[in-house]
Amino acid sequence: MKYTEDHEWLRVEGDVVVVGITEHASTQLGDVVFVELPEVGTMVAAGDEIVVIESVKAASDIVAPLDGEIVAVNDALADEPGKVNEDPLGAAWFFKMKIDDLGALDSFMDEDAYADLVA
Amino acid sequence: MPENQRLPLHQFHLEHGAKMVPFAGYDMPVQYSAGVMAEHAHTRSAAGLFDVSHMGQVLLRGADYAQIAAALETLVPVDVAGLPEGRQRYGLFTTPTGGISDDLMFANRGDHIFMVVNAACKAADLAHLQAHLGPLGVEVELLETRALLALQGPRAGDVLATLDPAAAAMRFMDVADLCLGGVAVWASRSGYTGEDGFELSVPADQAQALAQMLMANADVALVGLGARDSLRLEAGLCLYGHDITTETTPIEAGLAWAIQKTRRLGGARAGGFPGADIILDQIQNGTxxxxxxxxxxxxxxxxxxxxxxxxxxxxxxxxxxxxxxxxxxxxxxxxxxxxxxxxxxxxxxxxxxxxxxxxxxxxxxxxxxxxxxxx
Structure with missing residues (x-):
């Protein structure tokens, strides 16, 4: 598992990258009440705001961690946004993306480095 | 930027898992560990304890209630004189253009008026009151050594009645002195959540004792500003600075009910408050x-x-x-x-x-x- 400075986690599954938000991020957001996901097939660039998350308190965005194509989204979150608080590292993944070079993941933080960031 | 002020219960909030945020010049608990949704639901089903000590608590003193009431009626479109002793009423400070410079609660406490105003407006309200009521012989005092706790929800009445049986006899918008386990408070049966409940004005140095006493009841849980806002919103109540401002009139805001007949055209004390010509015309002709x-x-x-x-x-x-x-x-x-x-x-x-x-x-x-x- 790799981590971004935007508090996203990235997990490689075959040739795609699964993206979600960390426990820390989900706690900071508070109770999530709405999630809007990108369309499958969308080409995105690193830094694009592609997911909208609303908690009871405020709206925030999730950015694409890398350039690539969205190949799957977790539609279950539309009906059950609370999963983002219950199981941020598992059931509440947001999207899967295909990237040119999985080696690009090496530039992100590992678990220890991320733990230091949020300590 | 000046540093935010701290509530008398600041440390108590931290010990109870509060996440603090700046609000109206104060460090305020926005939520506790339960989170906004759970705190909201608890208030609707049991009793939520809110610290609203950031709000301004003001005393108006004069020769007698009638004199203070007559003076206050020059600033609010509300029947102050007709409010019975031991009762509270919702009020508004209006502007010469018919806008709203703050909303407030005031109570007839016999020989004086006790008023609660919004935190963000309290300095301006105090100046406004002193400038206009001072010359009319009314003394205006901002109480800076009292905290204000709100206990809101369907269990609030039972919780307080276990500490002082007199709480049970209070109806919506009654005010009374209660003695809650040895702590003397000025209580009103009111709040801003749409639920039954009380607001309790207590000397700051006894606020923690009161909060701990209330928290000892299993029906009571701490609730932060986040849920206070979602409760208030569901209750359809106006948030000053957002739903009502100097740019909105009470009639546009749907607050005509707060202007009693005696202050309207044809009433015994019609008008006589800032913006009366505009506001009373809107009651007749719409907005x-x-x-x-x-x-x-x-x-x-x-x-x-x-x-x-x-x-x-x-x-x-x-x-x-x-x-x-x-x-x-x-x-x-x-x-x-x-x-x-x-x-x-x-x-x-x-x-x-x-x-x-x-x-x-x-x-x-x-x-x-x-x-x-x-x-």
């Missing part, structure tokens, strides 16, 4: 726009600032949301906003622009959740 409840049809919350349209595409903006978010008891997004009066009927379909897309919402009657007061 071009109105504050309404709005239910977004989708799941996406629509918050303050969302622009409203009468048509999905290519129409001019007709209004704006002034507060909105997710209503935990409603189970979906809810909002309050202003629209032209001819688009204000419940059932009217409008569109709000969210992240560049028009999304439908429906005008509904307020409140979203019926009030649960002990009348």
């Amino acid at each position: 071009p726009r109105a504050r309404v409840g709005l239910r977004p049809e989708g799941r996406a919350p629509m918050r303050e600032g969302v622009v409203l349209f009468a048509t999905e595409h290519d129409g001019p903006a007709i209004g704006q949301i002034t507060s909105g978010g997710f209503g935990p008891s409603v189970g979906g997004p809810v909002a309050i906003g202003y629209v032209p009066a001819d688009h204000g009927a419940p059932g009217t379909r409008l569109w709000g622009e969210l992240r560049g897309k028009p999304l439908p919402l429906t005008v509904v009657a307020l409140p979203f959740i019926p009030a649960n007061f002990k009348r």
